Amino acid sequence: MAEQREDARVPTVIADGLHIVYRVNGARKGKGSATAALSRIVRRGEERGVREVHAVRGVSFTAYKGEAIGLIGSNGSGKSTLLRAIAGLLPAERGRVYTNGQPSLLGVNAALMNDLTGERNVILGGLAMGMSREQIRERYQEIVDFSGINEKGDFISLPMRTYSSGMAARLRFSIAAAKDHDVLMIDEALATGDKKFQRRSEARIRELRQQAGTVFLVSHNNKSIRDTCDRVLWLEHGELRMDGPTEEVLKEYEKFTAK
Ligand SMILES: Nc1ncnc2c1ncn2[C@@H]1O[C@H](COP(=O)(O)OP(=O)(O)OP(=O)(O)O)[C@@H](O)[C@H]1O
Numbered sequence: 001m002a003e004q005r006e007d008a009r010v011p012t013v014i015a016d017g018l019h020i021v022y023r024v025n026g027a028r029k030g031k032g033s034a035t036a037a038l039s040r041i042v043r044r045g046e047e048r049g050v051r052e053v054h055a056v057r058g059v060s061f062t063a064y065k066g067e068a069i070g071l072i073g074s075n076g077s078g079k080s081t082l083l084r085a086i087a088g089l090l091p092a093e094r095g096r097v098y099t100n101g102q103p104s105l106l107g108v109n110a111a112l113m114n115d116l117t118g119e120r121n122v123i124l125g126g127l128a129m130g131m132s133r134e135q136i137r138e139r140y141q142e143i144v145d146f147s148g149i150n151e152k153g154d155f156i157s158l159p160m161r162t163y164s165s166g167m168a169a170r171l172r173f174s175i176a177a178a179k180d181h182d183v184l185m186i187d188e189a190l191a192t193g194d195k196k197f198q199r200r201s202e203a204r205i206r207e208l209r210q211q212a213g214t215v216f217l218v219s220h221n222n223k224s225i226r227d228t229c230d231r232v233l234w235l236e237h238g239e240l241r242m243d244g245p246t247e248e249v250l251k252e253y254e255k256f257t258a259k
């Protein structure tokens with residue numbers, strides 16, 4: 001990136017003062033103290049209403065083509081929420097997200113059907129990403145091989161519910177990685193794979209980057225972030241604490257988490 005002129009960089013995602021608020025219907029209002037809990041039990045189910053969770057608070061950044069950006073921060077800091085907002089799955093309360101191209105979110109919960117075979121899910125997942133039947137046919141073997149699902153027998157023709165959680169995550173990653181994405185967002189997907197698969201998927205992320213897309217990777221594994229990302233966004237309590245080169249941000253984050 002360094003050799004490119006500043007004005008030659010193509011923005012793919014712009015978040016501008018983004019706020020995301022979840023509204024939970026039917027949640028009980030009130031504080032978490034013991035007396036409050038007791039009085040709620042005594043009064044049984046009164047004070048039901050809508051509770052708001054302010055998950056992302058005024059986040060701004062610009063992502064460029066060719067970047068791989070790590071998203072780090074404590075549990076509940078807003079990483080998954082931010083990705084869902086970029087994918088257009090959550091409305092902004094305030095501020096805006098602009099995207100250039102179609103962002104695809106690959107989460108551990110990406111919607112595949114547990115009762116269908118791995119084979120059917122590859123087709124389903126491909127169609128869901130907008131690939132044609134022809135493109136899926138061409139890439140089918142590559143997807144299955146990459147996932148390694150068949151290394152231990154003919155699992156691809158069995159329903160996904162017979163897979164271990166790691167195997168299912170590998171298949172999801174393989175399906176998503178078969179397409180060249182404008183913006184690919186990966187939420188923890190690598191964490192469940194074994195070492196060998198992690199290395200393979202990291203290599204694939206680097207490839208996707210070279211095909212000039214932008215990759216976002218959420219991970220609690222700092223090594224995965226170091227190996228794949230050149231830039232890191234650090235979220236804490238929904239706020240962007242730091243945005244910079246991987247080493248700089250991780251150094252501060254590691255100090256923070258060591259406390
Ligand atoms: N569907 C939801 N409804 C209401 N609140 C939610 C929902 N999803 C997440 N939250 C809340 O939003 C905040 C941010 O959650 P989020 O899942 O984005 O965190 P995260 O950084 O991805 O955490 P983790 O590292 O544990 O995956 C948390 O306070 C969480 O409780």
Ligand SMILES: [Mg+2]
Pocket residue numbers: 079080081187
């Ligand atoms: Mg998360």
